[in-house]
Amino acid sequence: MPLVRIDTLGADAGRLHALSRAVHEALVETIGIPDDDRFHILTGHDGVRSTLRYDDYLGVHRDDDIVYVAITMRSGRTPERKQAMYRRIAELAHEYAGTEPRNVFVTVTENEPIDWSLGHGIAQYVEERTPDPPRE
Amino acid sequence: MPLVRIDTLGADAGRLHALSRAVHEALVETIGIPDDDRFHILTGHDGVRSTLRYDDYLGVHRDDDIVYVAITMRSGRTPERKQAMYRRIAELAHEYAGTEPRNVFVTVTENEPIDWSLGHGIAQYVEERTPDPPRE
Amino acid sequence: MPLVRIDTLGADAGRLHALSRAVHEALVETIGIPDDDRFHILTGHDGVRSTLRYDDYLGVHRDDDIVYVAITMRSGRTPERKQAMYRRIAELAHEYAGTEPRNVFVTVTENEPIDWSLGHGIAQYVEERTPDPPRE
Numbered sequence: 001m002p003l004v005r006i007d008t009l010g011a012d013a014g015r016l017h018a019l020s021r022a023v024h025e026a027l028v029e030t031i032g033i034p035d036d037d038r039f040h041i042l043t044g045h046d047g048v049r050s051t052l053r054y055d056d057y058l059g060v061h062r063d064d065d066i067v068y069v070a071i072t073m074r075s076g077r078t079p080e081r082k083q084a085m086y087r088r089i090a091e092l093a094h095e096y097a098g099t100e101p102r103n104v105f106v107t108v109t110e111n112e113p114i115d116w117s118l119g120h121g122i123a124q125y126v127e128e129r130t131p132d133p134p135r136e
Numbered sequence: 137m138p139l140v141r142i143d144t145l146g147a148d149a150g151r152l153h154a155l156s157r158a159v160h161e162a163l164v165e166t167i168g169i170p171d172d173d174r175f176h177i178l179t180g181h182d183g184v185r186s187t188l189r190y191d192d193y194l195g196v197h198r199d200d201d202i203v204y205v206a207i208t209m210r211s212g213r214t215p216e217r218k219q220a221m222y223r224r225i226a227e228l229a230h231e232y233a234g235t236e237p238r239n240v241f242v243t244v245t246e247n248e249p250i251d252w253s254l255g256h257g258i259a260q261y262v263e264e265r266t267p268d269p270p271r272e
Numbered sequence: 273m274p275l276v277r278i279d280t281l282g283a284d285a286g287r288l289h290a291l292s293r294a295v296h297e298a299l300v301e302t303i304g305i306p307d308d309d310r311f312h313i314l315t316g317h318d319g320v321r322s323t324l325r326y327d328d329y330l331g332v333h334r335d336d337d338i339v340y341v342a343i344t345m346r347s348g349r350t351p352e353r354k355q356a357m358y359r360r361i362a363e364l365a366h367e368y369a370g371t372e373p374r375n376v377f378v379t380v381t382e383n384e385p386i387d388w389s390l391g392h393g394i395a396q397y398v399e400e401r402t403p404d405p406p407r408e
Binding site for chain 1: 273275283285288292296306307308309310311312313314315316318344381383386387388389390391392393394395396398399
Binding site for chain 1: 206215
């Protein structure tokens with residue numbers, strides 16, 4: 001269910017995929033989503049007709065390796081889980097993509113179970129399951 | 137007022153427009169927005185420098201025809217309206233773009249009337265209208 | 273901390289940067305963010321494989337100069353601040369980029385301090401600072 005948008009500078013598909021893997025594994029480990037609950041939109045901006053801007057806010061020196069990770073998910077995760085999630089995303093982004101932790105920028109937006117339809121026009125998190133017919 | 141982001145794989149402009157039409161008509165029919173309340177950001181990812189990731193979460197088999205629909209709108213729609221909206225988006229995406237309902241992924245993020253400025257630097261949903269001057 | 277997405281039509285990098293500057297300065301002036309708190313994702317859509325849709329909702333005539341500005345930030349700004357922010361974004365977009373105020377569309381999505389990690393895998397707005405070790 002999390003829908004994750006990852007935005008980077010540069011057209012390196014390998015790096016984008018490494019970052020996608022880093023974020024996904026961090027979510028599986030820290031907030032307990034299933035391994036196949038992976039929904040990512042990955043954009044490598046060319047720096048001309050689409051680009052990123054950043055600065056050194058909070059004394060963190062960032063550069064063109066910056067990665068924006070915007071996660072939309074259901075509310076309910078504790079602060080401790082979210083903090084573990086941020087730590088693990090930064091660790092794995094470094095391990096898989098060589099991105100320095102100072103360049104990993106994450107923000108979370110929350111909604112509710114009714115706010116998701118994961119296929120078939122159904123709001124899977126709230127619909128009652130149709131029971132299987134009894135077997136004879 | 138809904139701001140809708142639609143992300144697909146592939147550079148088929150006709151398909152993007154068909155999906156845009158499907159989502160818009162579904163919103164008009166099910167949550168009652170006016171017909172000219174259409175604000176969409178449509179992106180067909182090339183699969184290389186920008187791309188989508190997905191998996192078979194909840195037993196729904198998805199493929200490269202996947203469509204991510206992210207809707208930002210004011211809070212207040214009932215669960216029943218949202219469920220009708222998901223159903224209708226999936227139906228019309230199939231009818232207009234040939235997208236199978238299993239490939240239609242929708243998420244909603246809500247905000248409040250003060251969170252919109254639809255032109256002229258005004259928060260239209262909360263500002264008092266300046267009355268017309270009296271005519272003589 | 274605000275994460276700002278700006279979407280336009282056309283590949284004019286100068287215009288994108290002018291809009292980015294307009295939005296940033298408006299935020300600094302009206303909601304009091306520090307000058308180095310700048311985090312923008314700027315996309316100029318080519319109009320073919322990625323594009324924008326809009327209409328004349330609320331009697332505002334828009335055209336291909338439309339600018340979508342989507343701001344994610346922590347909750348807590350008053351309605352008056354937000355209204356000042358919208359006004360100033362429209363003014364500066366006109367001054368710096370020549371964009372007419374009718375074409376400036378802004379929406380805000382809010383979250384909480386725990387929902388931000390601005391580098392180093394830390395949730396800066398909630399973490400207690402580790403005190404420096406005592407010197408001997």
